[in-house]
Amino acid sequence: MRQYLGNKKAILFFLLPAMLIYTVIIIYPVLQTVYRSFYNWDGLSEATFNGLGNFRDLFTDPLLKTSLKNGGIFALVLVVFQIGLGTILALVCADVKVKGRKLLKTAYFIPVVLSVTVVCQLWIAIYDPTNGLINRLLQMLGIPYQQHWLTSPTKSIIAIAFVNAWQFMGYQFALLYAGVKSIPEQYMEAATIDGCSKWKAHWKVTLPLMKETYKFCFTIAITGGISAFTQMLIMTNGGPGTSNYTMTFMVYRYAFLESNYGYACAVAVVLVIISLIATVVINKVFDRNEAV
Amino acid sequence: MKSTWNKTWAGVLALTLVASLTACGGGSSSNKPTNTGTSGGSEAGANEKVKLKVYAQHFDDDTAKPFDYAVEELKKEMPNVEIELDPAVQDGFQKLKTYAATGNLPDIYYTDWNTLQTFSKSQNVQVLDDYDTTKEYKANLNPGVESRMVAPDGHVYAFPDTGVEFELLYYNKKIFQEAGISVPIKTIDELAEAAQKLKAKGYVPLSIFAKEKWITTAFYNAFLTREDGIGTGVFEKGDPKETPQSAVTAAEQVKKLQQAGLLDVNATNTNYDQASSMFYTGKSAMLINGQWEIYSAQEKMGDNVDFMYWPAKDEQTYENMKFQMNGSGGPQGYAVSSKSKNIDVAVKVAAFIAKKSAEYKFTVLGNPIVAPKIDKPVTATDIPAMMKRLTTDVLPNAKGYAVAVSKLSISTAIDDNTQNLLVDGFSVDDFVKNMNRALSK
Numbered sequence: 217m218r219q220y221l222g223n224k225k226a227i228l229f230f231l232l233p234a235m236l237i238y239t240v241i242i243i244y245p246v247l248q249t250v251y252r253s254f255y256n257w258d259g260l261s262e263a264t265f266n267g268l269g270n271f272r273d274l275f276t277d278p279l280l281k282t283s284l285k286n287g288g289i290f291a292l293v294l295v296v297f298q299i300g301l302g303t304i305l306a307l308v309c310a311d312v313k314v315k316g317r318k319l320l321k322t323a324y325f326i327p328v329v330l331s332v333t334v335v336c337q338l339w340i341a342i343y344d345p346t347n348g349l350i351n352r353l354l355q356m357l358g359i360p361y362q363q364h365w366l367t368s369p370t371k372s373i374i375a376i377a378f379v380n381a382w383q384f385m386g387y388q389f390a391l392l393y394a395g396v397k398s399i400p401e402q403y404m405e406a407a408t409i410d411g412c413s414k415w416k417a418h419w420k421v422t423l424p425l426m427k428e429t430y431k432f433c434f435t436i437a438i439t440g441g442i443s444a445f446t447q448m449l450i451m452t453n454g455g456p457g458t459s460n461y462t463m464t465f466m467v468y469r470y471a472f473l474e475s476n477y478g479y480a481c482a483v484a485v486v487l488v489i490i491s492l493i494a495t496v497v498i499n500k501v502f503d504r505n506e507a508v
Numbered sequence: 509m510k511s512t513w514n515k516t517w518a519g520v521l522a523l524t525l526v527a528s529l530t531a532c533g534g535g536s537s538s539n540k541p542t543n544t545g546t547s548g549g550s551e552a553g554a555n556e557k558v559k560l561k562v563y564a565q566h567f568d569d570d571t572a573k574p575f576d577y578a579v580e581e582l583k584k585e586m587p588n589v590e591i592e593l594d595p596a597v598q599d600g601f602q603k604l605k606t607y608a609a610t611g612n613l614p615d616i617y618y619t620d621w622n623t624l625q626t627f628s629k630s631q632n633v634q635v636l637d638d639y640d641t642t643k644e645y646k647a648n649l650n651p652g653v654e655s656r657m658v659a660p661d662g663h664v665y666a667f668p669d670t671g672v673e674f675e676l677l678y679y680n681k682k683i684f685q686e687a688g689i690s691v692p693i694k695t696i697d698e699l700a701e702a703a704q705k706l707k708a709k710g711y712v713p714l715s716i717f718a719k720e721k722w723i724t725t726a727f728y729n730a731f732l733t734r735e736d737g738i739g740t741g742v743f744e745k746g747d748p749k750e751t752p753q754s755a756v757t758a759a760e761q762v763k764k765l766q767q768a769g770l771l772d773v774n775a776t777n778t779n780y781d782q783a784s785s786m787f788y789t790g791k792s793a794m795l796i797n798g799q800w801e802i803y804s805a806q807e808k809m810g811d812n813v814d815f816m817y818w819p820a821k822d823e824q825t826y827e828n829m830k831f832q833m834n835g836s837g838g839p840q841g842y843a844v845s846s847k848s849k850n851i852d853v854a855v856k857v858a859a860f861i862a863k864k865s866a867e868y869k870f871t872v873l874g875n876p877i878v879a880p881k882i883d884k885p886v887t888a889t890d891i892p893a894m895m896k897r898l899t900t901d902v903l904p905n906a907k908g909y910a911v912a913v914s915k916l917s918i919s920t921a922i923d924d925n926t927q928n929l930l931v932d933g934f935s936v937d938d939f940v941k942n943m944n945r946a947l948s949k
Contacts, residue, residue: 346774364932369928472600
């Protein structure tokens, strides 16, 4: 083994294909995006250098404010629903006394394997203001809270985020369940012998030991929320107007609808930076808790 | 050893970055063809076999049959030309743009003004101004459709087959009778009143597939063209920095109608299938769509459907403006790639296909909305009554058409904000504020 690890040329030789592929599909596009963000470019013509002009325009673009707000709401809904509820379900399914655990685990994961388009169409029908399941149910129960779920400029983003949260909750659940199962049972037994109730033992023992899992779950939930796109495109096409825009939707609009690729690249660069900052902050927060 | 190792890695990384940045530096600055004039590329001899790739709409009977007819006719007229069809996809011309970006444009392609603008700047489209074929085609256009061929910048980039299409207000005669609404509805107030009567009877007054933003612009443009004949063209005429008064008035009218309950509560989340289904199944009393809907409407509803002219603020304006068509004819049609090896032949073939497609639509389908004049008789026997009405009542009296918006940032702002007008909580002031922002850019 030592002899093998000492052969740096061999390591380099075997790593080179992966490095090249990574360069072509990740590094090169990212560099291109950063490079093009400093230009006025329609995707076909010769680009003209614009310095920081695209970024200056972006920071005064009202769509950025809308997109950031929507990204924040989306991320919050994902965190609360996917991680919050995912944790509870993971703890329940990890309990050997719960009957039907296998069935529950499968049921929670089923939406993940469905097509996003199918799920969106399903929820479009559920959200229909006249004949949709939710409004009909509220009507039947005599609750006067019927809403225009997908046509309201303020509520529709929450309704759409919920669809994403519902569909991919099973994925977060699988990660959290694996995290719970990786904790040795002796810890829980020791806590129980010390007089802890089951839920208190989870609070004091299980959850703190799942820090690394949570770090990953929070990262994918928050960055996924900030960069959400597909559900908005399918369910409301970003509307009414631009009320459901996120930063990825901005990229789509400026690149493919307005042929303003330079500006779209600037939006993409800011999106990447915000996602990186979110990732760093999440890591710092979890690392600080560890220090305490 | 460690130092050598680090240097090797640093070298590899540096090379990778240099390679990436070098690739970044490359681009479309090179390879600038001349895309004007009357010849280009290496031309084939008169009888030499020429193969041309054509990117054309060919996804249903309406698009495939006229094209196939044109190709059959071409075989008789130019037997040395072989057409290879590349069926267009309905993707906002993204596939075509990808072809252009990768240098693979077909010899002839069907596209719209938005794409032509980009292709003109990037020299991917042949400017057709000086070709004899162009002069002949232009001289043979139907009245009022010049804007389909001559771009706002004064150049010709494509040969149009269709004329200027426009949006109509279709209505269900029986439902109108049942609700006691007399036609034509001439004013906005009458339309609002009709909406309330229809709602009281349990109908959705007007179904609109407002999930697609172009139809919300068309709906808004219908009222704007009553105020100013050029419609949304007012947003570019004279390069205004603020929303023109006519556009504000039209926004107020749309808002008034929305508040009167003219539209379904789910309008901005309704697609074409849902909206048309509501109309055809008698759940809604009116439908807005282009004149191309006539065939489906007549087929599904028979004599129970007709269209009316768009109402205006008062009867006098209605009478003055009812023949101002709610449709803007931006340039579109068959364009020729400036990279084609057989440009001269391609120009002739593009014009021929455009003309013959129009001929099929006019003679076989009885559709009068075609760009070139057709000197052949109509052979269709089952022309819908509404289409006949277009031919006899509307087109001969058409006073003019709206003007297409060229600037993409303004047209997308119009799309966004006209859709917004259809929902509660978005005011006319919001509309004006957003449009002013777009105009001041």
